[in-house]
Amino acid sequence: QKEVEQNSGPLSVPEGAIASLNCTYSDRGSQSFFWYRQYSGKSPELIMFIYSNGDKEDGRFTAQLNKASQYVSLLIRDSQPSDSATYLCAVNTGYSTLTFGKGTMLLVSP
C-alpha cells in the first residue's frame, strides 16, 4: 500500500522562526511531490511542487526532496501567524492520482 507519512503535530514555532515540516513516502516510483496548505474549514491550496532532488525556493518557502531517502520537506522562513494551518504533503504515485498525508498542524505564535 502506498503511504505518505507526516507528523500530525502541532508544530509550534514563534513568529519569525523557521518552521520545518517533514514527509516520508513509501513508493520509490513516485515522481512528483506537492505541498498544500489547508486553513481550518477551507479547501487545500497549493504552495509548491517539486520533481527533482534538491531544493526549490519560492519566496519564504523552500521544498527539499531526497528520493534516495524517500523524504520531502517544507521549510517556512520568517514564519508568520498567518502561516498557522495544516500542511498536507501529497505524492503522485501513478496515473496522476495523489496520495495525501494526514497533514501537520503548524501554530505560529506572535
Place this chain on the structure above:
Amino acid sequence: GAGVSQSPSNKVTEKGKDVELRCDPISGHTALYWYRQSLGQGLEFLIYFQGNSAPDKSGLPSDRFSAERTGGSVSTLTIQRTQQEDSAVYLCASSFDIAGGDTDTQYFGPGTRLTVL
C-alpha cells in the same frame, strides 16, 4: 480565470436519501478528481476522470457511490441511500492534464459539506 467551483456548498440530508454533488473544473482542465475529507482526517481519493472516462474508480467506498462527467467538463458525484458515515467534506480538484510536470498540479474547489442525519 475562475477556479474550481462546487455546489452546493452545504447539504443536509436524511439517512437513506440520494444526493448529487456537482463540480465545475477550471476551464481547459482535462483531468478531474473527487476526494472526501472526514472531520480531522486526511484526504481520501475517490475517483478521477480523464476527459469523460474514469480510469481509476478504486477509491469509491461502495456501490452506493457513482460519478459521471459529461462534455469533458462538469462532473457529478452521486451517493445513493446515504448513511451517516457518508458525512464529510467532498472536494473536487482539476488539473490541466496527467502528463506529469507542472501540468498535473491539482487545484481544489471549496468543497461540499455533506451532513447525513
